[in-house]
Amino acid sequence: MLAHLRAAGLGALADLGFRGLDNDILDPVIVTGYIATRTHKLTPGQKQANRVLAIGWAPVEHGFAHLKNWRILTKLRTDPARATRLLRALLVLTNLEINR
Known part of the structure; x- marks a missing residue:
């Protein structure tokens, strides 16, 4: 799925469950939110x-x-x-x- 999105030049919004799925920090395909801890x-x-x-x-x-x-x-x-x-x-x- 990531390869298809990247090849098409597209991206996707995702919830925090998708954190870590896309490991390319400089060119992310899946955009997730930030998570807070204690x-x-x-x-x-x-x-x-x-x-x-x-x-x-x-x-x-x-x-x-x-x-x-x-x-x-x-x-x-x-x-x-x-x-x-x-x-x-x-x-x-x-x-x-x-x-x-």
């Missing part, structure tokens, strides 16, 4: 970066939550390429409905 507090810039990433994650997470609630994914029996197009269309329609 001994390492986040700087104001890191907190702002996490807020900006959360703004990008929110619509996608809400869309998948709606798809799960509607149980659409459990009934899907089709070619994966067609499923991707179908899910993209459903996420767009869901976001339009939410923002309406």
Whole structure:
């Protein structure tokens, strides 16, 4: 997946579960947030970066939550390429409905 994204010149936003997956620090493909620990507090810039990433994650997470609630994914029996197009269309329609 990383090689495909890098070859296409694309990137992806990911949550903190993907930390360490992309080991190229100078040219990251997967952008994750910063994590705070008891001994390492986040700087104001890191907190702002996490807020900006959360703004990008929110619509996608809400869309998948709606798809799960509607149980659409459990009934899907089709070619994966067609499923991707179908899910993209459903996420767009869901976001339009939410923002309406």
